[in-house]
Amino acid sequence: MPVTQTESTVQLIHPKGSSVEILLYGATVVSWKSASVKGAASPVERLFVSSKSFLDGSKPVRGGIPICFPIFGPPQREEHSKLSQHGFARSEVWTFDRVLLDDDAGVSVKLVLNPSPAATAKFPNPFKLSYVVTLAEHQLSTDLHVENPGPSTLTFQALLHTYHRGPAQLAAVTPLKGLTYIDKVRDAGRFTEDREAVDVHKFTDSVYVDAPGKYHIGWEGADTVEIKSKNFNDVVVWNPGPVAGGKLADMEENGWDTFICVEPGTASYFVDLEASKSWIGQQVITIL
Numbered sequence: 274m275p276v277t278q279t280e281s282t283v284q285l286i287h288p289k290g291s292s293v294e295i296l297l298y299g300a301t302v303v304s305w306k307s308a309s310v311k312g313a314a315s316p317v318e319r320l321f322v323s324s325k326s327f328l329d330g331s332k333p334v335r336g337g338i339p340i341c342f343p344i345f346g347p348p349q350r351e352e353h354s355k356l357s358q359h360g361f362a363r364s365e366v367w368t369f370d371r372v373l374l375d376d377d378a379g380v381s382v383k384l385v386l387n388p389s390p391a392a393t394a395k396f397p398n399p400f401k402l403s404y405v406v407t408l409a410e411h412q413l414s415t416d417l418h419v420e421n422p423g424p425s426t427l428t429f430q431a432l433l434h435t436y437h438r439g440p441a442q443l444a445a446v447t448p449l450k451g452l453t454y455i456d457k458v459r460d461a462g463r464f465t466e467d468r469e470a471v472d473v474h475k476f477t478d479s480v481y482v483d484a485p486g487k488y489h490i491g492w493e494g495a496d497t498v499e500i501k502s503k504n505f506n507d508v509v510v511w512n513p514g515p516v517a518g519g520k521l522a523d524m525e526e527n528g529w530d531t532f533i534c535v536e537p538g539t540a541s542y543f544v545d546l547e548a549s550k551s552w553i554g555q556q557v558i559t560i561l
């Protein structure tokens with residue numbers, strides 16, 4: 274069976290050998306294995322998950338693709354003040370809904386979130402959230418669907434906090450040159466990116482605003498990763514480096530050096546979704 278379920282996970286297997294594992298906790302994609310287009314035979318892991326992650330549901334997973342919703346970062350508005358950093362979607366248990374597609378083109382599943390009373394108490398606005406994960410031979414698509422059943426406007430942020438596995442010191446993200454970015458390491462000051470290729474040689478926490486929606490992560494000598502996004506007008510580049518990384522209780526030793534986070538999202542702005550409307554934020558990652 275290309276889609277299998279356990280009590281806490283959903284696993285997708287593509288006929289060509291790629292695979293995905295999703296934890297129902299947070300609907301967190303915790304593994305994506307895909308072969309190299311350039312010829313390496315067996316699928317390799319494309320996502321980083323810290324071996325010190327709390328996988329018992331007590332804390333969001335440190336790695337994979339945690340979903341940030343309904344806020345990104347710490348609460349900025351009074352009405353969100355009860356929410357914790359990045360919101361609750363990454364720390365609620367989601368429900369497997371159904372298989373949407375299952376053939377050579379792709380294997381696709383839908384998960385839905387029925388928020389717990391604790392989450393509803395912190396964020397009383399009604400909403401419907403679903404997540405569609407689609408696996409192809411060299412591609413992973415993750416689509417977050419938000420619906421507003423009304424009666425009021427739903428105001429939210431959303432972001433896919435993707436931890437791409439690879440040697441951080443060799444990673445180069447393009448094309449961000451010329452974009453304005455909010456540098457959270459430098460008091461959230463606004464700067465213009467002047468580098469052709471953005472590296473994470475030092476602690477990096479940058480929100481690129483009005484970003485183009487198509488990026489490449491290049492690693493010397495390794496596969497290039499292409500990221501395409503829709504309705505996520507920002508992209509965050511984050512790597513904590515050795516000092517901040519060493520202070521994260523759930524980060525494995527030197528883990529910071531083995532990933533780069535490139536996170537499409539609505540990080541610098543909120544979406545105001547009118548009653549009865551829906552919104553889809555999409556990320557498509559392809560191994561080139």
Ligand SMILES: O=P(O)(O)OC[C@H]1O[C@@H](O)[C@H](O)[C@@H](O)[C@@H]1O
Binds near residue numbers: 346457
């Ligand atoms: O430790 P958390 O809550 O998973 O967040 C990790 C990082 O996530 C990034 O997206 C933020 O820009 C950082 O500011 C934050 O430190």
